[in-house]
Amino acid sequence: MKQFVDVVCIYTKTGQIRPLYIVWEDGIKYPIDKITQIIPAAALYSGGMGMRYTCKIGNQQRYLFLEEGKWFVEKSNMPYY
Amino acid sequence: MDRAILHCDLNSFYASVEELYHPETRGLPIAVGGDVDKRHGIILARNQLAKKFGVQTAETIWQAKLKCPNLILYPPNYERYMLFSKRTREIFHCYTDLIEPFGIDEAWLDVTHSSIYGSGEKIADTIRNRISNELGVTASIGVSFNKVFAKLGSDLRKPNFTTIINKENMAEMVWPLKVENLLYVGKATQRKLNTLGIYTIGDLAHSEPKVLKRLLGKIGEMLWMFANGKDESPVSKYDATEIIKSIGNSVTCYRDLNSDKDLNVVMWVLAESVASRLRDQGLKAKGVAISLRDNELNCFSRQCVVANPINTASELMLNARKLYKDNYFWQKPLRSIGLKSFQLVDSKAATQLSLFTNQQEIDKEYRLEVAMDDIRGRYGFNSVKRASMLLDPALSDFNPKGDHIIFPENFLK
Numbered sequence: 001m002k003q004f005v006d007v008v009c010i011y012t013k014t015g016q017i018r019p020l021y022i023v024w025e026d027g028i029k030y031p032i033d034k035i036t037q038i039i040p041a042a043a044l045y046s047g048g049m050g051m052r053y054t055c056k057i058g059n060q061q062r063y064l065f066l067e068e069g070k071w072f073v074e075k076s077n078m079p080y081y
Numbered sequence: 082m083d084r085a086i087l088h089c090d091l092n093s094f095y096a097s098v099e100e101l102y103h104p105e106t107r108g109l110p111i112a113v114g115g116d117v118d119k120r121h122g123i124i125l126a127r128n129q130l131a132k133k134f135g136v137q138t139a140e141t142i143w144q145a146k147l148k149c150p151n152l153i154l155y156p157p158n159y160e161r162y163m164l165f166s167k168r169t170r171e172i173f174h175c176y177t178d179l180i181e182p183f184g185i186d187e188a189w190l191d192v193t194h195s196s197i198y199g200s201g202e203k204i205a206d207t208i209r210n211r212i213s214n215e216l217g218v219t220a221s222i223g224v225s226f227n228k229v230f231a232k233l234g235s236d237l238r239k240p241n242f243t244t245i246i247n248k249e250n251m252a253e254m255v256w257p258l259k260v261e262n263l264l265y266v267g268k269a270t271q272r273k274l275n276t277l278g279i280y281t282i283g284d285l286a287h288s289e290p291k292v293l294k295r296l297l298g299k300i301g302e303m304l305w306m307f308a309n310g311k312d313e314s315p316v317s318k319y320d321a322t323e324i325i326k327s328i329g330n331s332v333t334c335y336r337d338l339n340s341d342k343d344l345n346v347v348m349w350v351l352a353e354s355v356a357s358r359l360r361d362q363g364l365k366a367k368g369v370a371i372s373l374r375d376n377e378l379n380c381f382s383r384q385c386v387v388a389n390p391i392n393t394a395s396e397l398m399l400n401a402r403k404l405y406k407d408n409y410f411w412q413k414p415l416r417s418i419g420l421k422s423f424q425l426v427d428s429k430a431a432t433q434l435s436l437f438t439n440q441q442e443i444d445k446e447y448r449l450e451v452a453m454d455d456i457r458g459r460y461g462f463n464s465v466k467r468a469s470m471l472l473d474p475a476l477s478d479f480n481p482k483g484d485h486i487i488f489p490e491n492f493l494k
């Protein structure tokens with residue numbers, strides 16, 4: 001369900017947070033190639049609410065959420081909807 | 082020009098937040114209950130599905146379970162609800178700075194001068210969409226030319242609707258509604274109005290203001306104005322630093338109070354009701370305030386803050402009594418008494434044990450009062466009473482918990 005992850009980020013001098021890598025449980029780092037959108041959003045599948053980063057990782061797209069200081073990704077198959 | 086007032090009400094607020102955070106139970110009846118593991122706990126909020134089973138807000142958990150045995154219960158998570166409430170206000174702030182919160186999940190907005198974002202209706206729709214997309218919960222919004230009708234509108238259709246009440250459609254939208262739907266019409270007022278044959282808001286609008294004044298006093302005229310859409314009260318800009326959450330109660334007595342003994346009788350009833358409501362909500366208070374009004378309508382209030390948050394009547398009483406013993410010397414007889422608890426915290430938050438308080442004593446008192454809540458929940462408020470209330474049965478003969486009406490503060494100032 002709600003998969004919390006470690007994330008390597010840059011805090012820019014203008015005060016933005018830009019995630020660079022998602023670190024999976026097994027330690028593998030997934031580089032974020034591109035962020036296409038940053039908006040506040042509800043995470044209906046994982047259950048939560050925060051700032052949503054739409055990330056391109058290779059040719060896949062994932063939602064990465066920053067919620068109250070913690071990062072989580074929405075899992076791809078959503079059994080509850 | 083008519084004002085554009087929005088009243089925004091988050092639907093089944095606590096339950097909707099829990100629904101969002103528990104996707105595994107979506108599509109099932111859920112509710113948020115205070116004191117879930119105790120029998121006397123009550124339902125604080127329920128989702129639409131639980132509502133279909135007949136589960137009601139404020140009924141006990143065991144009553145709810147009778148109607149809906151598979152009801153899933155979550156304990157309240159106030160910190161999270163406060164965060165959602167804050168985020169909602171941040172959305173409101175994009176469209177106006179005239180925002181008046183009413184409790185944790187409701188607010189009035191004056192968007193009369195926000196026309197760059199569109200009409201009142203357009204702004205209401207935008208806000209609803211944003212709340213649903215960004216926060217994952219829904220809101221109903223009433224749009225009208227005054228606060229009272231805006232509030233009515235947000236109640237008419239939910240979840241997730243915008244309802245417009247304007248001068249053209251008010252006769253058709255508002256007047257057929259039962260009079261108790263109007264702000265300020267509590268059970269007691271409803272009964273009085275019914276005796277005059279006033280059952281709908283339309284009946285009220287078409288009645289004689291003088292008659293209403295005779296029946297209800299000043300508030301009678303005010304209700305007549307409300308029913309006719311003549312509520313001019315402004316949306317008062319709130320101070321973001323003080324979203325006071327308080328639970329309190331007040332009563333105007335049937336006769337003047339002349340002594341500490343009289344005051345004790347009334348204050349006990351108020352303390353019991355306030356304590357009981359604190360426990361219902363799973364809260365404790367750090368602050369206690371009393372307000373006294375003498376028979377010449379002079380007001381007097383004092384407050385204090387305690388080291389350890391409290392939620393029993395006896396602790397409230399202890400503090401209230403100290404406040405009036407130290408500060409009021411019976412210059413004049415008293416007419417109205419109020420007791421308020423504030424600086425509310427989650428009752429599960431750890432309490433600092435103190436050298437000077439006897440925790441066992443407090444726990445014992447707590448269990449006693451919870452048992453009284455339980456008995457009253459089943460057999461009525463008068464089924465069990467403190468002996469001190471028999472000192473003047475007429476004076477203590479009111480049920481502040483049942484008759485409670487929430488008064489938004491600035492209305493009556």
Ligand SMILES: [Mg+2]
Pocket residue numbers: 090091092093094186187
């Ligand atoms: Mg609500």
